[in-house]
Amino acid sequence: MSRDIYVVVEHREGLVEDISFVGLAAARAMAEGIGGEVVAVVLGDGRLIEGLAADRAIVVEDPALSEYNPEAYVAALEAILADELPRALLAGDTSVGAEVAGLLSARLDLPLVNRCVGVRAEGETLGFTAQICGGKILVDGLLPEPTVLVTVVPGGFAVEEGKSETAPSAQTGPRPTLDELRVRVRGHIEPDVGDVDISRESVLIGVGRGIQQEDTVELADELAGALGGAVCASRPVVDQGWLPTSRLVGKSGRRVKPSVYLALGISGAPEHVEGMADSGLIVAVNTDPTAPIYDVAQYGIEMDINDLLPTLLERVQEAKG
Amino acid sequence: MKIAVVMKLVPDLVEELEIDEEKARLDTTWLRLVANEPDEHALEQALLLKEQLDAEVIVLGMDGDGMDDLLVTAAAKGADRIIKLTGADGDTLNNHAVARLLEPAIRELGADLVMTGVQAHDDLDGAVGPLLAGLLGWPCVSYVSGVVLEGAGCDVRKEFPGGLVVEMEVDLPAVLGIQSAPQPPRYVAVSRVRQVMKTTEVEEHPVGAVDDRGAAEVQALRRPSVGERASMLEGDEREAADQLVAILQKAGVL
Numbered sequence A: 001m002s003r004d005i006y007v008v009v010e011h012r013e014g015l016v017e018d019i020s021f022v023g024l025a026a027a028r029a030m031a032e033g034i035g036g037e038v039v040a041v042v043l044g045d046g047r048l049i050e051g052l053a054a055d056r057a058i059v060v061e062d063p064a065l066s067e068y069n070p071e072a073y074v075a076a077l078e079a080i081l082a083d084e085l086p087r088a089l090l091a092g093d094t095s096v097g098a099e100v101a102g103l104l105s106a107r108l109d110l111p112l113v114n115r116c117v118g119v120r121a122e123g124e125t126l127g128f129t130a131q132i133c134g135g136k137i138l139v140d141g142l143l144p145e146p147t148v149l150v151t152v153v154p155g156g157f158a159v160e161e162g163k164s165e166t167a168p169s170a171q172t173g174p175r176p177t178l179d180e181l182r183v184r185v186r187g188h189i190e191p192d193v194g195d196v197d198i199s200r201e202s203v204l205i206g207v208g209r210g211i212q213q214e215d216t217v218e219l220a221d222e223l224a225g226a227l228g229g230a231v232c233a234s235r236p237v238v239d240q241g242w243l244p245t246s247r248l249v250g251k252s253g254r255r256v257k258p259s260v261y262l263a264l265g266i267s268g269a270p271e272h273v274e275g276m277a278d279s280g281l282i283v284a285v286n287t288d289p290t291a292p293i294y295d296v297a298q299y300g301i302e303m304d305i306n307d308l309l310p311t312l313l314e315r316v317q318e319a320k321g
Numbered sequence B: 001m002k003i004a005v006v007m008k009l010v011p012d013l014v015e016e017l018e019i020d021e022e023k024a025r026l027d028t029t030w031l032r033l034v035a036n037e038p039d040e041h042a043l044e045q046a047l048l049l050k051e052q053l054d055a056e057v058i059v060l061g062m063d064g065d066g067m068d069d070l071l072v073t074a075a076a077k078g079a080d081r082i083i084k085l086t087g088a089d090g091d092t093l094n095n096h097a098v099a100r101l102l103e104p105a106i107r108e109l110g111a112d113l114v115m116t117g118v119q120a121h122d123d124l125d126g127a128v129g130p131l132l133a134g135l136l137g138w139p140c141v142s143y144v145s146g147v148v149l150e151g152a153g154c155d156v157r158k159e160f161p162g163g164l165v166v167e168m169e170v171d172l173p174a175v176l177g178i179q180s181a182p183q184p185p186r187y188v189a190v191s192r193v194r195q196v197m198k199t200t201e202v203e204e205h206p207v208g209a210v211d212d213r214g215a216a217e218v219q220a221l222r223r224p225s226v227g228e229r230a231s232m233l234e235g236d237e238r239e240a241a242d243q244l245v246a247i248l249q250k251a252g253v254l
């Protein structure tokens, strides 16, 4: 067992995901505390080590790793961990990291802590803070020894802290045989083209479950039109089929950064907030005064959307003249 | 084709959550539990597959508060069998323990496909789906929003951030973590649930010893310190709308 902290670098289409920089920043805080190194684990494309704030990198290149495949990733990581067990292996709490960490935990009998938003070193001991119940509760605990798997969520560490001007030194990791995988990638379905690209809009009207009926989407759309923007949505609205997936904001949707984001009937779950927290001005309309969306919004209106929306649309149209 | 769906209840986030005196867990006195939303999608996806093929849908849950109602509701929606794993306190188990209890049960059922919800908002030691797959030695694809079964093959759509969806082919048996079904979970009337409650038996399946290794030691639960909250616009809808218009004008979008 070493004192090193490994970070699985998640990437797509030649770009490292922000959550991996968050992971590298968290790893630095841990490694500094216990006197270990930060090790970036890059599967598939060694060129991606450029700009990672790590002391060294383990790279495994194989055609089967060129894009994410759970079977190939797990096999490659198992081989790396068979060489040496680090103090911790970090990954994003994402559709890649959560899957891989769970599989590795069960297969290698290693403990797992997910949803980590903070880590700290107290002497030789490493502590964590995890975020549960939609961010309403924080859990403090100790990271199990000697080796633990950790998945991190955004919010605790800045993306910039995980970046560097230079590249870490790279070593080639073990390359297991990766044929006869039980999962095979068939193809990509890109987000619908032709529809609005919400990440380019400067005004977004976000609609959530609180709009209650499909008709309200139309009203919101009219308001968006009057403001020269577009409507976007939280997951339940998209699952309901009221708006296409291309309009989804959050963890599994788009990241948006408009000058104005008006959230209508959105509670402010972390999975939604991670997609819109960087907006210039956030205004929320929600009947629940304790809704977490009011933690990220600058202005709030505690009111039924159905009461407010028609009047608001009228006033906006009047103001435009 | 046997499809097993595992379901759980989670604290309703609409309600105020209280922490118990030892700060070790949520205070359950007033806790309102609801079905984990992705589990409803997992069930919906299984029922859609049942309608397309000759599949048997078996729903499993750990014995605990509200589980009977959840299972009977699943039966009312069309599940063929509903099974409660008994003998362990389902309300206090961590996910490693749950996965270890589910593993032999799934093998015994002879399931070809297991569907879990992608994630629950209260897990701390990983989602059950990948843990269970790792124990079973089966492949696992999670964050799935669409499953097609054809012959021996299983095609799934896996979601990635940014709205990218990747189609993957998975060998069975497998475990899938369902994010959403292709259509909203079906609704079933309470009267129908009551009816089914009279005619359908919740099967009880006793489990062996609990092994909960694999999770971290929890020191304390606490509430996040609130930063600056939004300043609230007061008044009726006209006054609020006028203030908002002024804010939008100041922000230069109107």
Ligand SMILES: Cc1cc2nc3c(=O)[nH]c(=O)nc-3n(C[C@H](O)[C@H](O)[C@H](O)COP(=O)(O)OP(=O)(O)OC[C@H]3O[C@@H](n4cnc5c(N)ncnc54)[C@H](O)[C@@H]3O)c2cc1C
Residues within 6 Å of the ligand: A207, A208, A209, A210, A211, A212, A233, A234, A235, A236, A237, A248, A249, A250, A251, A252, A253, A264, A265, A266, A267, A268, A269, A270, A271, A272, A275, A285, A286, A287, A288, A291, A303, A304, A305, A306, B038, B118, B119, B120
């Ligand atoms: C792996 C994973 C990935 C996810 N990815 C995403 C994602 O990318 N994007 C996303 O959005 N979610 C995502 N989610 C779901 C997320 O956890 C939340 O469930 C979701 O964001 C909640 O949506 P909501 O705020 O619209 O609904 P709710 O949480 O149900 O909130 C509705 C709100 O409306 C308010 N309301 C009700 N009626 C009215 C009214 N008449 N007027 C005004 N307000 C009213 C209520 O007070 C409440 O706050 C993901 C979940 C998981 C597990």
Ligand SMILES: Nc1ncnc2c1ncn2[C@@H]1O[C@H](COP(=O)(O)O)[C@@H](O)[C@H]1O
Residues within 6 Å of the ligand: B006, B007, B008, B036, B038, B039, B060, B061, B062, B090, B093, B095, B098, B115, B116, B117, B118, B119, B120, B121, B122, B123, B126, B127, B128, B129
């Ligand atoms: N105690 C449990 N009983 C049954 N299924 C569970 C349990 N815990 C988790 N699951 C399943 O695993 C999914 C993900 O929840 P979690 O693993 O808690 O993130 C849930 O949606 C369920 O399908």
